[in-house]
Amino acid sequence: MSSAGEGLSRPLPEQVRLNVVDLASQVLGTMPAASVPPPLRGIAKFDPRKRAKLGSAPIAAQLENDKKFRELVAESVAAGWPELVASLAEGNVPPAADPVLVAAAAYLTRPPGWEEMIETARADLERSAVAAEGSEREEVVARLREQLATQKSAAKEEADRLREQIRAARAENSDLRRKLHDARERAKGAVRRAEEMEQAAEEARHAATAAGSAGESELRRLRERLADVEKQLEASRRAAREGRSIEDARVRVLLDALQDASAGLRRELALPTTISRPADSVAAVTGERPGVRGVPARALADDDPQLLDQLLALPQVHLIIDGYNVTKTGYGTLTLADQRNRLMTGLGGLVAQTRVEVTVVFDGAELNAPVQVTAPRGVRVLFSAPGEIADDLIRQLVRAEPPGRAMAVVSSDREVAESVRRMGARPVPSGLLLRRLGRA
Structure with a gap:
């Protein structure tokens, strides 16, 4: 304008x-x-x-x-x-x-009078501006004072911290001086001991030189004795080889007699041939009918990877497997049928490698309809009967074996593991079998 x-x-x-x-x-x-x-x-x-x-x-x-x-x-x-x-x-x-x-x-x-009104308003605005500027200046001064106080407080804290560091440094310096003094004293002692040891070594060298001549004569005598002992040892070995051949012949004759006697005893006792293994005598169902719902097992951890390999290396070992405990631990997201098939596939390879007797027990309570399980050669598959859980069937299988036979029960169920251990079987966590099948 x-x-x-x-x-x-x-x-x-x-x-x-x-x-x-x-x-x-x-x-x-x-x-x-x-x-x-x-x-x-x-x-x-x-x-x-x-x-x-x-x-x-x-x-x-x-x-x-x-x-x-x-x-x-x-x-x-x-x-x-x-x-x-x-x-x-x-x-x-x-x-x-x-x-x-x-x-x-x-x-x-x-x-x-509109001009005076505008001038009056102008004066009011100028006074307001001056007052606002004064108020702003006071606020700035207050902020500066506050910042100054904060800086003074921070400077005081920093000074206190530096004083504390100086005190700590002085204490550390005093401690280092004391340690240096102790180290010097230990060094002086070590020098004295080294001098004493050097003197003792010199005396030992003189003694060794003095004993050298006597030692040479003793060495010649010992060599002569060693030659005599070697001759006697060779004669003893010849005699042992002759005696061993006679003992081997005796053992072979005794084993042949024992084998013939066991065959004759089997014929005399007329032992049945329909049950080839004790586990075949345990009553169970084959999965052709459903049972009732069971209780899920509790998984436990075990970090010994060599346990299962050592058990499988035992002669005539019977490996009893809690089927669903293993499958639900390793691949529980699959259907029950796919879990069983995957376990059977892995066990087929394990039996082919180790030639051990394997019995897999499934809980019949998990079934709602008849099932068909294709078991590989050498793998026995059992389902618990209605009203019975797989844990009880596993205990029956363990009890059916003769005392002294090596048995391994694969299950991470704590109750099953403790009960079969009391019955003479060795419990094995499910994770070890899954790791062994994965390695195969």
Whole structure:
């Protein structure tokens, strides 16, 4: 705005000018296109948010020079703030009114004494600015004092920390000096002991030299004795070889007699041939009918990878496997049928490698329909009968074996492991069998 016009000696305060321009831009957006002043027609097409910002200077100039446009904006102000405009028209400025609104309304409506009203508002704004600046300065001073106090406190803490470090360094230095003194004393003692040992070594060399001649004669005598002993040892070996051939012949004759006697005893006792193994005598079901629901086992861990290999190396060992305990430990996400098939496949390879007797026991309570299990050669598959759990069937298999036979029961069920251990079998965690099958 180039001048105040009509008695206004200075430009409007910036806050008042922005308020006046904003009011005029709002009115400009509501005017018909034909009524818009020609200098402002391009600005009237702007977005309402950009109109006051981009067209500030043209709008202010039009208000200053176009009385009709200014009066149109004044009507909008009178409609929006009727009490304020009425008070200004009477020459009264509301004591609680915003100086910016008072100056903007006075500039647009031009009541009597409007120039003084604008100057009064200008003075109020300047006082407010000075007060705000003073308040801001006080806040800055307060913040600086607070920062200074914080820095003083931090400096004091740092000084205390440095003093503590100095005390610790002094104590450490004193300790190092004491250790250095002790080390020097130990070094002096070591030098004295080294001198004593060197003297003792010199005396030992003299003694060794003196004993050398006697030692040579003793060595010749010992060599002669050694030659005699070697001759006696060779004679003893010849005699042992002759005696061994006679003993081997005797043992072979006794073994042949024992084999013939066992065959004759089998014929005399007329032992049945339909049961080839004790485990074949244990009553169980083959999976052709379902049972009732059972109780899931609890898995236990074991980290001894050599246990199962050592047990499989025993002669005539019987490996009894808690089927579902193994499969649910290793691949429990598969269906029961897929679990059984995968276990059978792995056990087929194990039997082919080790030639051990293997019996797999499944809980018949897990079955809801008849099942078909294709067991590989050398693997016996049993299901517990209705009302019986696989744990009880495993214990029956262990009890059926003769005392002294090597048995290994694969199950991570704590109760099964403890019971079969008391019965003479060696429990093996399921994880070891799974690891052995994976290695095969």
